[in-house]
Amino acid sequence: MKYQTRKRAIVLLEDGTIFHGKAVGDQDGKAFGEVCFNTGMTGYQEIFTDPSYFGQIMVTTNAHIGNYGANEEEKEAATAQISGLVCKNFSYNQSRPAADETLKQFLDKSNLFAISDVDTRALVTYIRENGAMNAVITTQFEDMEALKKELAEVPNMNGLELASKVSTKEAYYFGDESATHKVAVLDIGVKKSILKHLSKRDVYCKVFPYNTSFEEMEEWKPDGYLLSNGPGDPQPLNEAIQVAKDIIEKDRPVFGICLGHQVIALANGISTYKMHHGHRGINHPVMNLETGKGEITSQNHGFSISEEETAAHPDVKITHQHLNDKTIAGIRMKNKKCFSVQYHPEASPGPNDAHYLFDEFIHNLIAEKRVSH
Known part of the structure; x- marks a missing residue:
């Protein structure tokens, strides 16, 4: 499929830097968010539908996006969660028999604006050197001063609570x-x-909204708890932090991800802090300090926990360390x-090096049952 009327588009960063490209398809569009990049060579559909990316404009470092289409089974949420997409080459046709639709069709259903033909190498290098920042991608840039003013009003990710935007409204x-657990x-x-x-490990899950209390979840009589991944700054999540405190106080099994x-x-x-440009990719090296084994991991986060405070905490042990920058990974x-x-x-997407962590969680559930019975 060829679009003869593809419109010129830009990426405007909050510091005024501009990168040029073209709209994917023939529509006008505009999208705001924090610009970030993912280094994965595959798995774009899982990335685009990951709720952890809510509110972010995704820059893909792989040169070709869309070439294997989209598949219903590979979605992490019902629709795309990113606020916008920037890529080098966008493939309008897919070449995978297992695809349900083209990526363009999926993006259209998700009402997601995307631009291509951008020098993504230069853009990613700029983010790496200058840090994550807000941006706008748009075909409507005739009035640049008005656009800059609109971008300046977009809230900073630091201090931004987004879990409520992606969490389920009702338990399911x-x-x-x-199942056993x-x-x-x-x-x-x-x-x-x-x-x-979890389901593959004989677990029946009840998924609760972000602001559910420990007491309400405990009424279901679960064997353990999982605190999920998600977007935004963790510090405003007062209800979730209280839930974690209550679980820890009762010494119930709990597993936290991202x-x-x-x-x-x-x-x-x-305490937690905003990272310079975060970790986003499927080949991040992590050392398991308990076993001495290395892991290649899938990562997606723009915040991290204090290394100094964790090392000094009498009740907490550092179990995993990111080998690129020595940040705490577990x-x-x-x-x-x-x-x-x-x-x-x-x-x-990513490697399966860390699947054993689910087994460790199941081991804790079994140990809890032995104690309670």
């Missing part, structure tokens, strides 16, 4: 009701793949059935 169930999932942006991994990991840190009085509470990682053990 996932998996086999007759029951896990209450606090949805602060959960990916469907996480629920699938944003859930940061919430567990905050529940322990460990923690475990001493004498509690509580652990968390900053990366995505379910991957999707």
